[in-house]
Amino acid sequence: MTASRILLIVLDGISDRPCPALGGTTPLAAAKTPVLDKLAQEGCCGIMDTIAPGIRPGSDTAHLALLGYDPYKYYTGRGPLECEGSGIHMEPGMIGFRCNYATISKEGLVIDRRAGRIHDTASLSAAIQEGVDLSKFGVEFIFRSGAGHRAALALKGEGIGHCVTSNDPKKEGVRPLTVNAIKKTPAHEKTAAVCNEFVRQSTKILFEHAMNRERLAQNLSPANIVLMRGAGEMGKYEPFQEKYGLSGSVISAASLITGIGRAVGLPHIEVPGATGSQNSNVAGKISAALNELKTKDFVLLNIKGADESGHDGLAEQKRDFIQKIDPLLEPLLGLKDTIIIICGDHSTPCTIKDHSADPVPLLIRGDGVRMDDVFRYDEYHCAKGGLNRIRGTDLLPIALDLINKSHKFGA
């Protein structure tokens, strides 16, 4: 029997280094995970450098690699992918930024970089889209709200470049910065001028907006300036369906991941209650994935909570989150006709509160997979598995071969 579908579950930032708070083991090794262990026992395990040994991946570059898109070839910065994740369709050559609504005082000092963690900024973004005019530069723009205080800005026009700085001072009590060209050529200088004009006009609109007057009256921080960063030019992505001959979907609460999906033509499936945090509706995400597999060949499901605990340095919380989601994976045990892949996108060690290059644990389970002796899903046991140590860009080719969709090289 050969399976015909692939389910790729990325447990974001799942792996770790030995944690003193857990007696010198990792949160994944410390967690009781009978379902993950059963899948490991029924499959073949290994460890994986999502980009390459010693390279610390971002979630974005890691996911590109896991989808088989070499990040060294395709990655052009976070901005354009955030734009895609916010629902802006990016054409090659457009410049994308990730943005924050923030608060400045009357004196022009940044006093809250997240505008009181405002949510529902749609009316503010609509006012900016309606009121800002960049036509004197010959540039069009699309500005959209994201989750919470986040937003995204895309620029489209002739002769614009992406090598520009941010206006975000990254701290409070100081003025926003002027956007400057990093490379002194007309295209980058034009983009810098466009950005500064965008900020000037949008700030004026935001200061006068009824929603911000209302927030001031209620003693809440008004969202009266847009801070932008992560400028990048949208790259050219070969659509996933053309590259592999597979239809697919992405399920993730993180706009960066849904943006990567959209960039390669994989639609995002919305799941109510999916937050990308500890309290996320993980059960809902699993059942949405199983539902998608009824009609799709491939589903990428990202579960984010463990990464968050790693960034916060909370080893016990990370272990508990892993223990909490393990039983929710139980429906996978009965899943037929499917190659199930479970891996991390990078390690997020609690001891360093950031991503590290430590390889991630990987399991592949399904028809035709050569079972190995590994019976536990963690960093230590997987390192002894039959897949040995592979790179992220190897993963999709291996899965394609297991569903008989790889091309023969040679006669």
Ligand code: ZN
């Ligand atoms: Zn990640």
Ligand code: ZN
């Ligand atoms: Zn992270």
